[in-house]
Amino acid sequence: MTNETVTQLIERSNRLGADPKNTNYAGGNTSAKGTERDPVTGQDVDLMWVKGSGGDLGTLSENGLAVLRLDRLRALTGVYPGVDREDEMVAAFDYTLHGRGGAAPSIDTAMHGLVDADHVDHLHPDSGIAIATAADGEAITKQIWGDRVIWVPWRRPGFQLGLDISEVKRQNPQAIGTILGGHGITAWGDTSEAAEANSLEIIAAAEEFIAAHGRPQPFGPPLRGFGPLSPAERRAKAAALAPTLRGLASTDNAQVGHFTDTDPVLEFLTGAEHPRLASLGTSCPDHFLRTKVKPMVLDLPADAPIENCIARLKELHSSYRDDYTAYYNRHASDDSPAMRGADPAIVLIPGVGMFSYGKNKQTARVAGEFYLNAINVMRGAESISHYLPIDEVEKFRIEYWALEEAKLARMPQPKPLATRIALVTGAASGIGKAIATRLAAEGACVVIADLDEEKAAAAAEEIGGSDVAIGIRADVTDEAQVQAAIDACVLAFGGIDLVVNNAGLSLSKSLLDTTAADWDLQHNVMARGSFLVSRAAAKALIEQQMGGDILYISSKNSVFAGPNNIAYSATKADQAHQVRLLAAELGEHGIKVNGINPDGVVRGSGIFAGGWGAKRAAVYGVAEEDLGEFYAQRTLLKREVLPENIANAAFVLCSSDMSHTTGLHVPVDAGVAAAFLR
Structure with missing residues (x-):
């Protein structure tokens, strides 16, 4: 008791x-x-x-x-x-x-x-x-x-x-x-x-x-051109810079990111003294253990063009790494722990906000919270006196303390997909939700995109909350919404590594009953939608320069002809060929593109629940509740295929064990001989 x-x-x-x-x-x-x-x-x-x-x-x-x-x-x-x-x-x-x-x-x-x-x-x-x-x-x-x-x-x-x-x-x-x-x-x-x-x-x-x-303007008088952009402009610029920044911050070790544009951060970056104060670094041991001794600060005004910002950030990053390495070399002794990495944990963008980085979302978010604490400390100290943190040598003694190194050594080993950031479309239910759940369980951060925003948010909360998953609305047929989904991903977690094109639907009709509208709807969602998502994601992946994975959830129908399914099967064949085309084009950037061909996924499937299952059952002359077993009995293994089986394949394809595989289609159909790839 x-x-x-x-x-x-x-x-x-x-x-x-x-x-x-x-x-x-x-x-x-x-x-x-x-x-x-x-x-x-x-x-x-x-x-x-x-x-x-x-x-x-x-x-x-x-x-x-x-x-x-x-x-x-x-x-x-x-x-x-x-x-x-x-x-x-x-x-x-x-x-x-x-x-x-x-x-x-x-x-x-x-x-x-x-x-x-x-x-x-x-x-x-x-x-x-x-x-x-x-x-x-x-x-x-x-x-x-x-x-x-x-x-x-x-x-x-x-x-x-x-x-x-x-x-x-x-x-x-x-x-x-x-x-x-x-x-x-x-x-x-x-x-x-x-x-x-x-x-x-x-x-x-x-x-x-x-x-x-306290005196007014503790951070100095406002710097002309360094004031905050509008909220929409801040988010747009942050999203445009996020992939480049995440790639720079991950030069030594892959990182997850967090973005914040709170008023204290923007106020700090507006003041003329912010370059001096930032260069002094933090003081409290808890602060710089998570933020490093000082941040990287962009020295361009808020309205500087994106391309100018990117070019300058790359220059500053090189200088930051040189400076941090020199700091380590100045103070390291023969028995000091090895340098843990020379990339910044905090990046400040005037007029926009702060990016913070860590081994997972929580660590990245907390690093940002600690630098916000440091800003508050600097404000208070500069209000009544002058900010004077502890000496650099003392910072090093704590940052590379043998006791801290021992604490790090006791940390559990990272999960296979730790630091990876995934966007899964159509992920509020069925196959998409199973994939999102598996990726998160293996350590990934996941963005669940779905037409039903409420269900997407509920799925994200079920998977683990905002440090693990977020839910957003996205119509993959709409270019603007697709780009907004990519922006939401990079703003939530710093970047993107893994895209799963899963959004889909099916209308089971014969050729004569299939209308042009039926054809267009299915091709817009799956063929056009996959293209739009892959194109927007590839731009971010290339800017990151960290490689990545694009997965297509195609179908057994992409290689096997069946009755009363022309629109669905044709668009799945389109997706299957996109896999081959993108694998050939994106390989030079280290981006792998692979596909999965499921079949007969009845339980938990959004497509089947939407009426397609009843129609397929009618085609085969079985009761709808027996459709899963019917599909199982026509396979070589006589096993029913579940959403979790497709999720297993998705995990394997994007794991390090498959680092040298691209352009592959993996059947997850329990063995349909007619759909064997030739």
Whole structure:
């Protein structure tokens, strides 16, 4: 049973973490001290519960807490080998765990355990970091709080910082917390309520001081021509630049992207001081671990032509890589981890907004949120003083910290389609939904395009929500809507890697009953629609220069003639030949084009549910509910084909195991001999 101390700690943590003004995502940690009965001795033992490594305060649960014995934790001061070897203390924390110990202790454990207070909060509020990164932050701290909050000069998180804060608390019994230079805040209290109140008091006082004393235009006077474009113009320009940017950001390692054009970002990029401030980089360790030490900033006005922007971004990217490599070489030692990549994680486009990149959508989105935190910090520091982040050497010590490298090494291996971004048409149901679901399960980000936007959105939510999938409306017969779908894809996830032409319909009629309208409808959706989608996607894929896959969901009917199906079968043959034509044309860009020929997919099929199944059943003289079994019995394997079977083939064709295969048609029909490819 969870004890009251733990319950209060989790509730306090969740409240603090729920408000972004208190701390950034996954930033900071909280703790509580109390007693529990030791099941071995039967005696009460003093314990500390503290947020473990990698957790988030807003969603913290008991499983995310590390549980340590206070007597053993504090006994570590007797064996502490000094600041030059303080990293060794993290491994020593394992010997202080109580029972199974819960989550892995974080580097900040000492900050909580060594401070003589029952409840401790360490947070990264923008207002507090603004004070912590102000050039005269120590004097401002004194001005705001007197001796109620104490300035602690920058020190990398670790055992020594815990000792420093413990000594501050001992020497200043009247204090409720500290401002940690270049970093954040720490507060404490005798009760959980007191610690939370003290944290909120420090944050509010910092906010109020900045509001009362801040000068106007902290980012400098507006730069002419660098103001925000209209919302529609911003999105259009962002979509036009996204494929190029994603390709540049993925030079070393493939990345997923996130775009935001919030007011603080646009305000920052309008100010004349933004180039200077951006070049200073971020300060709080949580910030630059996710954003790198500084962003790449386009130095052209908002209305600069797309082609000029692309050319300049390529130049800036080359310079950025050289600069980052030089930064690494300046500070790396023989035992430093290898450079993880020289591409930017944040790209700022004046008048347009910010692109952020990461190994998945959540990581990319959070990186952008962290740079927004950094912008807020710079605004506050520049309002009351001058922004002065920690030294470059200190940034390197944290970015390439052996402990961070060990944390990265513990991360689970990426899924086969991690970092890949897919657009699937006709994906709100049937084969398309099964493909989208499988691709997402294998690590891809997926855009579900369908005529029914409500069903597309519901399917996306079912698959995993906006960090995994989004649903959009798209009529593949409409050029403008097709381009809008590609734009939605690159704005949602940064780019595009994989296109599945699945949208389709069928009208089962004899030659004499097939009207010109029937013919045109089916050819418009499948032949013309596939062409429009492939053409728009190919442009983005070529601009990205990352290769890619285009899949066509054709049909057994593309190679096998059957009765009463001329319009459907003819357009499927058109799609099948598009596969061959595009494979020949796009191969030089590393883009593979393959097809899948299903047959007899009855269960879950949108086409069959729309009345086609009843008509095909009538053609074959069977009951509609028996159509799937009828199809199965005419196959070599006597197996019914399900949407998931087509999804399996789609995954295989776009996996790394098929990296050398293009122009292929894979039958997924349980064996229809007459449809064997010759």
